[in-house]
Amino acid sequence: MSKQLYLDFGQKSFGPMKCKSCGMLYTKGELEDEELHKKFHNKLIDGVQFSGWKNERVVGWFDEGRVVMVTPSDSKQHLKKVDEVLGLVHYDLGIEQDVKYGDLSKIFLFISSHKKVIGCVVADHIDKAYRAMTDPSSGLTCCSTEPYTSVKVGIRKLWVSKSCRRKGIATKLLDCVRSNFAFGTVIARNLIAFSDPTVEGREFAKSYTKDQLLIYQ
Ligand SMILES: [Zn+2]
Numbered sequence: 001m002s003k004q005l006y007l008d009f010g011q012k013s014f015g016p017m018k019c020k021s022c023g024m025l026y027t028k029g030e031l032e033d034e035e036l037h038k039k040f041h042n043k044l045i046d047g048v049q050f051s052g053w054k055n056e057r058v059v060g061w062f063d064e065g066r067v068v069m070v071t072p073s074d075s076k077q078h079l080k081k082v083d084e085v086l087g088l089v090h091y092d093l094g095i096e097q098d099v100k101y102g103d104l105s106k107i108f109l110f111i112s113s114h115k116k117v118i119g120c121v122v123a124d125h126i127d128k129a130y131r132a133m134t135d136p137s138s139g140l141t142c143c144s145t146e147p148y149t150s151v152k153v154g155i156r157k158l159w160v161s162k163s164c165r166r167k168g169i170a171t172k173l174l175d176c177v178r179s180n181f182a183f184g185t186v187i188a189r190n191l192i193a194f195s196d197p198t199v200e201g202r203e204f205a206k207s208y209t210k211d212q213l214l215i216y217q
Contacts, residue, residue: 019037072104082107102124124153
């Protein structure tokens with residue numbers, strides 16, 4: 001321990017280093033860089049700061065916080081926050097280029113009691129999806145050729161901040177989507193499709209729908 005301390009004393013590390021938790025490259029010892037990293041790191045791990053809006057469309061209350069629904073025709077202030085969250089979501093899910101949401105999409109934000117956005121869903125209006133099937137010979141997942149047209153909503157993005165995963169946040173978000181996406185009806189669990197889910201997302205989707213996995217593009 002003391003030897004290590006002695007060796008490190010006064011040493012300066014050069015060149016950028018990569019944070020193991022958030023993946024950001026930054027230069028240690030450069031204040032501006034360290035500050036930028038700290039901000040980004042906290043957002044990604046703990047969620048995006050959110051102080052609340054006067055006219056929020058709250059669609060769910062839970063022990064961990066509330067769920068707010070945003071539509072593309074909402075105020076610029078609201079959409080700016082959605083953009084900030086989605087920028088982070090894209091980075092975290094490794095999405096390089098994608099339309100953030102469509103004209104008929106609805107965005108659901110999970111706001112923690114600590115005033116942070118810790119989860120987000122972008123739900124699309126869709127009318128067809130395809131059943132995911134496992135190819136018996138290769139074991140790979142493929143899709144049915146016949147479209148499934150009873151589908152009611154598509155989940156384009158589903159994200160929960162790193163520190164809040166495995167706490168049921170994603171389930172609560174999807175429950176809010178099912179009861180608020182279409183006016184006056186609650187969409188059944190097996191009528192939700194998912195767009196290009198990650199392996200983790202695929203497992204979650206299967207357990208949530210308790211049935212078939214529907215995929216759309
Ligand atoms: Zn970091």
